[in-house]
Each structure stands twice: as structure tokens, then as C-alpha cells.
Amino acid sequence: MRSDPAILGDSDLLAWRHWAAPLGWFAALGVLLVAMPHLGALFAAIDPEAREPIYRRDPFIDLLANHLLVVAGASSIAIVSGVSAAIMVTRPWGRDFLPLVSQLASIGQTFPPVAVLALAVPWLGFGGLPTVVALVLYGLLPIVRNTLVGIGEVDPSTREAARGMGMSPSQVLWQLELPLAAPVILAGIRTSVTVGIATAAIGSTIGAKTLGDPIIAGIINGNTAYILQGAILIGVLALFIDSVFARLLPSQR
Amino acid sequence: MSASSSVSQPHSASPNRVLLALMPAALAALTLLDIASVQPNRIAPGQGLNLWAIMGPAGVLLAMLPLGVCSLAWRATTLRLRWALCLVVLAMIALPLGLAAFCRVFIDPGAPYARVGLAAGFWVLLFVFMLALIEFKASLRLPHGSWWGLGALMLGAWGLSLASGMLDKLALMQEYLGRSDKFIEALLYHSLLVASAVGLSLLMGFALALAMRRWPRLERGINGVLSLIQTIPSLALFGLLLAPLAWLADRYEWLAALGVQGIGAAPALIALVGYSLLPMTRNTFVALGDVDKGVIESARGMGMSPSQIFLQVRLPLALPVMIEGVRITSIQAIGLAAVAALIGAGGLGTFVFQGLGQAAMDLVLLGALPIIAMAVIVDGLLTALAGALRQGVRHD
Known part of the structure; x- marks a missing residue:
């Protein structure tokens, strides 16, 4: 999956062929969303004892949207506050x-x-709020850690040289430290x-409406489908x- | 990576700004938030009590403690910081004793279901003191043994208070006392699940790493599959394993006789091993490859056979990095085993999800706190072990 050893340049990054894996998974997700409600016969065959083969308490699309909303909301808060803290x-x-x-x-990451x-x-x-708060608190840690590592790995002599060229501290941060640390920060994200x-x-177990709902409902009702x-x-x-991140990140090893 | 190395040693008489920022937070927690609450029974919300309600004017004395640390931190010489550390350690030791006194005074002995809940102020205070201790450890260069001693002192105070029964009226302890057998069983079972997953993945990871060294073309494929597994969320992987295992157990009686079921330990163990394989294999592979070529050459020059070189040179040198893999895997497995309680695998997660189901928050704590403690302890022990092995390698 993450096979290209070369660090991708800007123009390469936009080339279609590099986005085959993410597009493929995205298409799979779309097809599953549309097809799932019509696969009643298939799921009835998998779990013949189930009274109702398809989960219908909420449409899958709503669950997916809410799941993404929770993760995206929490991640953006974690990214902004984690990187700023670092x-x-x-x-x-x-x-x-x-x-x-x-x-x-x-310590927190353990x-x-x-x-x-x-x-x-x-x-x-x-409800949804404690889920978001827990995601923010936990999500902060790898971002803070990796941002610290990324900034810490910038060669002090490079920093000196930038200062010597007359760059202001904020220019050093934005034009030198953050770009150099970006791959490590992105790995943390x-x-x-x-x-x-x-x-x-x-x-789902604490009341957030996410794609975990069908699983929890299935466990409680003994409905494998x-x-x-x-x-x-x-x-x-x-x-x-993950495949989107794999494209954005230069290959790890 | 070590961040402390890049810190400039502050001038000895300059203020310690970290403590100056932390202590007002401790003061605010003490004065503004409820410290503890008295609950009539298990589910009913308790009545929160703040410092003033608990101690009256005498509470002002307690509020002086953070101020005292502040004044010591204002000119942070080594001596003054040591005094400040003493204050914080004393406070940590006094905390369980204070709670015990609170239980005695505020719980009516005639009310069998009454219990003491810990409120926000208590947790904030505990958290701030922990942060202060981390800061002391970074800024005060005490010999390593003294930190172990101080830690033992503080944990000992808590352990003794809990064991002596002084804190039995704490809601958390009430939950424990109601199911102490089940708790011990869950603790053992959780450890067993984690240990077998880590053990199995250690063996399999070792085999995979050896295969990858032998046939380099396998490397990409194995890494790809293992990171694919790692990407799938735990709840989903448990779910995906559940259906086929249930089907297999249905079809083949001998599998069912072995204890394989859709629900329970079988899918949990398989998923745990699946997640553990990536860090284990990767670390073992890197560790075995990282051994200095010169060392191998000289071992060969001394007339050692390839198997001797592997067992007596390469493996011991690779051990610290392999243990790092065991550490990552164990911490991950401790958390995942908790999720596995959802599919009936037992362990400490059972209490968490039972508590969430019954809205009994202290039962949630009874499950979650030991899980966290287990992860932190395993992390500390394995980090220390890897460090000791590295030292040993260097000294030989």
C-alpha cells in the first residue's frame, strides 16, 4: 500500500495515480452504504435466527456522518491545541x-x-460530548509528542544560519521549523x-451515535448480521x- | 528525543514558573470545587461538599499549603525546592488520612448504604500534585533511589489506608467489597489474556522476523498485511471475528469443545495477537538487523558457528529493542483486552461496561483505574528492564 519510497513532491502529490488506494476505499465505502440496506437476503442467510437482518434504527449514512463529525471535530481541536502547545x-x-x-x-499515551x-x-x-472530550484529550498526546520530536530534530546550526540571515523568530518557526517537522507532525496526526x-x-457504549451502534445493538440482541x-x-x-494519510506521508521506511 | 537535555538549567535563584503556575490551580481546586460528596446509596447523586463545608475556618490552614509551595518556588534554589517537594509529598501522604477522617465524621454508621464519593476538587488536586512531582523530578537532581523511596512512601500510605479498612466507606471501596472475588478473578483473567496474547505474538513475531531476514521479498507483504490489521478499529475486528468463529464452532464440535465460540476469549485472543504482531515483528526485525556488522565479523573470526553467533551475540544485543516491542504490545493489549469485555471475554473491562450500563460511576472507576494502573506499571517495569539490559550490554 504505502510503497513509493520517494518523497513525493507537490506536483506528484496531486497526480491521480497516487490516489488510487484512497479512491478505491472511498468508492467501496460509497457502494457499501448504498447496497447494505438491500442485502437483506444475504444477511438473513448469514444469521438465519435474526428477526430483522438489516440494522434500521438509523440510516447507515447518518451513523457514518456522525462518526466522521465526532472524529473530525475532536481531531481539529486536538491538532490546533496540540501543535500550539508544543x-x-x-x-x-x-x-x-x-x-x-x-x-x-x-505518560498519558500509556x-x-x-x-x-x-x-x-x-x-x-x-452522549456525544464525553466522547469528543475523551478523543481530544487522548488525541492530543501523539500530536504534542511528535511535534516536540519534529521541532527538536531541527539541526541547531540550521536554525542559527536562518537567524544569521536575518529571519525573525516567527519566520524561523513558520518557514523552517514547522516545514521540517511536518512529516513527523503528520505521523502524529x-x-x-x-x-x-x-x-x-x-x-456507542456511552451514547454517542456512531457506526459502533449496530455492533453494540448486535451484541446485546445476539444479532450477528x-x-x-x-x-x-x-x-x-x-x-x-489511513490510505489518505499513507499518500500524504512520505514512506516511513 | 529526550527533551530534558535541551533545557537550559535555570539560574538557581530564578523562580520556578511551572510550580508558580500549578499551585494556583491547586488552590482553586481546594477553594472553589467540591472535594468529596456524601451519597445516600449507590446510584443517587451525592451532596457535594467543599473545603469550607468540611473543615470550616480550619480549611484556611489547608489552603495555605499551595501558597507555601508558591513562596518556596519564587526563589527556586535547590534547598528551597527540596522543602517544596517535602510539602507536596506530605500532602500526598495526608490525602488518604484526611479522606479516612472525612469518612468517619460525615458517614452515619447507622446508614449501611451511605458512601463517600470523590468529587472534582479531589481529582484536580491529585492531578496537579502529580504534575508538580513530575516537575520536581525534572528540575531537582536527586539520586535515583530517593525517587523510588518517595514513591514507595506515597503509595504505601494509600495502600495501608485502603488495606486497613479506614477507607471502606469510599464508594469505590464499597463497589470493590461487594465483589472482591469477582474483582480478583477479573484482574487475573485480564492479566492472563494479555500475557498469552503477548507471549503468542512474541513467538509468531520472532518467526516472522526471521522469515523476513531469510527471504527479504517477504518483508513488504508481511508489513502490509500486519499494518492493515492494525488499522482496523478494535470493535470492528472483534465483530468481524465473531461471525466466522460462531459459524466454525457450530460446524465442528471439536472446536467448540476446545472453547472456541463467537463470543468470549477466542475472538479476543485472536484479535489481540493480530494487533500485537505489527509492533512485535517490526521491532524484532529492526533489532536483529541493527547489530553492528563489526561485532558479527569478530565473533566469526573467533571461530563461532552461525548458530552460536545468533544465540550468543546477535540475540543478546537485539534484546533491548525487542523488549521495547514487548512494551508497546503489552500496553496496547491491556487496553484492547478491556474492549474485549464487550464481546464477553471477561476481564476488568466487564466492570467498566457494567458500570456504564447501570450508570454506576464508581463501578466504572473500579474497572478503569486498575486498567490504567496496570498499563503504567507494565510500562515502567519494561522501560526499566530495557534500560538495565542496555547498560549491561555496554558494560560487558
Whole structure:
């Protein structure tokens, strides 16, 4: 999948042939959304005991849209605040906070996402909000961590040279540090979004309306057909989003 | 990666701005938020009590503590920071004792279902103190052993208070006491599930890494498949395994006799191993390949056979990086095993989802806190082990 060893230039990035995998997964997602409600006979064959072979409490398209909304909302908050936090603690005036923030980001990442999700409930109650908050809190960590690593890996002599050329601190940040750190930051965002999609699905258990709903309903009612429908859609959604990141990122190894 | 190395050592008499920012937060938590609550029974929301309601004017004394740390941090010499550390450690030790006193005073012995809930103020305070301790660890260069000692002191205070029964009226403890057998069983089962998944994936990852070294053309294919599995969300993978396993168990009785079912440990274990294979295989492969060629050459020069070289040179040198793989895998598996409770695999996640179902928040805590603690402890132990092995390799 992520096979091209070369770092893609801007023009390459837009070439159609590089987007075959994401487009393929996107098409698969679309076809599944349209076809799923008409596959009653197939799912009835898979689970003959099911009273109703197709999950109909909400249309799949609504569940997908809401799932994406939860992940996108949480991810954008996490990206903006995570990258800004990492920038702040690498400036001279914020450097005192660097050890604390860096430690916190790595300790926090050992916390299992389900536990964070569960702990949001006593605090915020049931529904979409605690899911979003848990996703933001958890999603922040890889972004902060990777931004710190990315900025930290910029060669000090390069930074010196830029300053020597008369660049202002903000120019150094925007034109040197962030572009050089971008691949590492993007890898952090990818981790964060991947975990986000999976955790949003589990968010169904605390009342967020996502593609996890059919799975949870299927588990509760012993309806394998529901479980399969939810699982297939979530799986294809995750593969689609991941293939987009795989295109944006230069190959890792 | 180590961020602390790039920090300039602050001038000894300059203020420690991190502590100066943290302590007002602790003060706000103490004065503005409810610290604890008294609940008439398991489900009914409790009545929150703030510091003033609990201690009256004497509470002002307690509020002085963050101010004291602040004043010490204002001119952060090493000596003054040590005093500030003492204050924070004392506060951490006093916290369970204070809670025990609160339970005694505010719970009517005649009300068997009454219990004490921990409110937002308590958690914020605990969190801020943890942050302060991390900051102390970064800015005070104490010998390594003293940190272990301080940690043992604080954990010991909590452990003793919990074990002595002083905190039995805490809602969390009430949930535990109501199902202590089940809790121990779930804890063991969770550990067993994680350990077998990590063990199996260690063996399989090792085999895959060896195959990739032997036949380099396999590398891309194996990596592709394993990262594909890793991308699929846990709930979906459990779901996808459930249907075929149920079908197999239905068709072949010997599989069912082995305990293979759609629901339960079988799909959980398969999914856990599936997720574990990528980090395990990747780390083992990289670790085995990273060994210095010169070392291998000189081992060959000493007349060692290829299998001796592998077992006595390459493997020991690769061990620290392989353990890093075990660490990532174990932490991941601890979290995923919790999700597996949804498909009936048991373990600590059972309490989390039961608690969510019954809106019994302390039951959720009883599941979630040990899961987090388990992940943090395993992380610490394996990091220490990898560090010790690296040291050993360097010294030999």
C-alpha cells in the first residue's frame, strides 16, 4: 500500500495515480452504504435466527456522518491545541514547561483509550460530548509528542544560519521549523486519527451515535448480521482514512 | 528525543514558573470545587461538599499549603525546592488520612448504604500534585533511589489506608467489597489474556522476523498485511471475528469443545495477537538487523558457528529493542483486552461496561483505574528492564 519510497513532491502529490488506494476505499465505502440496506437476503442467510437482518434504527449514512463529525471535530481541536502547545513550550519563554509537557504526553499515551473514554462519563455524563472530550484529550498526546520530536530534530546550526540571515523568530518557526517537522507532525496526526476512529466506535457504549451502534445493538440482541454490518463499515472507513494519510506521508521506511 | 537535555538549567535563584503556575490551580481546586460528596446509596447523586463545608475556618490552614509551595518556588534554589517537594509529598501522604477522617465524621454508621464519593476538587488536586512531582523530578537532581523511596512512601500510605479498612466507606471501596472475588478473578483473567496474547505474538513475531531476514521479498507483504490489521478499529475486528468463529464452532464440535465460540476469549485472543504482531515483528526485525556488522565479523573470526553467533551475540544485543516491542504490545493489549469485555471475554473491562450500563460511576472507576494502573506499571517495569539490559550490554 504505502510503497513509493520517494518523497513525493507537490506536483506528484496531486497526480491521480497516487490516489488510487484512497479512491478505491472511498468508492467501496460509497457502494457499501448504498447496497447494505438491500442485502437483506444475504444477511438473513448469514444469521438465519435474526428477526430483522438489516440494522434500521438509523440510516447507515447518518451513523457514518456522525462518526466522521465526532472524529473530525475532536481531531481539529486536538491538532490546533496540540501543535500550539508544543510550539509554546519550545519557545524561549515557554521552555520551562517543556519537561513537564513532554513527560505528560508520554505518560498519558500509556493510558488505554477505553479507560479515558469511560472516565469522561462520570465527569460529563452520557452522549456525544464525553466522547469528543475523551478523543481530544487522548488525541492530543501523539500530536504534542511528535511535534516536540519534529521541532527538536531541527539541526541547531540550521536554525542559527536562518537567524544569521536575518529571519525573525516567527519566520524561523513558520518557514523552517514547522516545514521540517511536518512529516513527523503528520505521523502524529495519523496515529491520533486512527485511535480516534476506533475510540469513537466504542463511544456507542456511552451514547454517542456512531457506526459502533449496530455492533453494540448486535451484541446485546445476539444479532450477528448487525455486528457484521457495523464492523464492515467501520473497517472500510478506517482503511480509507489511513490510505489518505499513507499518500500524504512520505514512506516511513 | 529526550527533551530534558535541551533545557537550559535555570539560574538557581530564578523562580520556578511551572510550580508558580500549578499551585494556583491547586488552590482553586481546594477553594472553589467540591472535594468529596456524601451519597445516600449507590446510584443517587451525592451532596457535594467543599473545603469550607468540611473543615470550616480550619480549611484556611489547608489552603495555605499551595501558597507555601508558591513562596518556596519564587526563589527556586535547590534547598528551597527540596522543602517544596517535602510539602507536596506530605500532602500526598495526608490525602488518604484526611479522606479516612472525612469518612468517619460525615458517614452515619447507622446508614449501611451511605458512601463517600470523590468529587472534582479531589481529582484536580491529585492531578496537579502529580504534575508538580513530575516537575520536581525534572528540575531537582536527586539520586535515583530517593525517587523510588518517595514513591514507595506515597503509595504505601494509600495502600495501608485502603488495606486497613479506614477507607471502606469510599464508594469505590464499597463497589470493590461487594465483589472482591469477582474483582480478583477479573484482574487475573485480564492479566492472563494479555500475557498469552503477548507471549503468542512474541513467538509468531520472532518467526516472522526471521522469515523476513531469510527471504527479504517477504518483508513488504508481511508489513502490509500486519499494518492493515492494525488499522482496523478494535470493535470492528472483534465483530468481524465473531461471525466466522460462531459459524466454525457450530460446524465442528471439536472446536467448540476446545472453547472456541463467537463470543468470549477466542475472538479476543485472536484479535489481540493480530494487533500485537505489527509492533512485535517490526521491532524484532529492526533489532536483529541493527547489530553492528563489526561485532558479527569478530565473533566469526573467533571461530563461532552461525548458530552460536545468533544465540550468543546477535540475540543478546537485539534484546533491548525487542523488549521495547514487548512494551508497546503489552500496553496496547491491556487496553484492547478491556474492549474485549464487550464481546464477553471477561476481564476488568466487564466492570467498566457494567458500570456504564447501570450508570454506576464508581463501578466504572473500579474497572478503569486498575486498567490504567496496570498499563503504567507494565510500562515502567519494561522501560526499566530495557534500560538495565542496555547498560549491561555496554558494560560487558
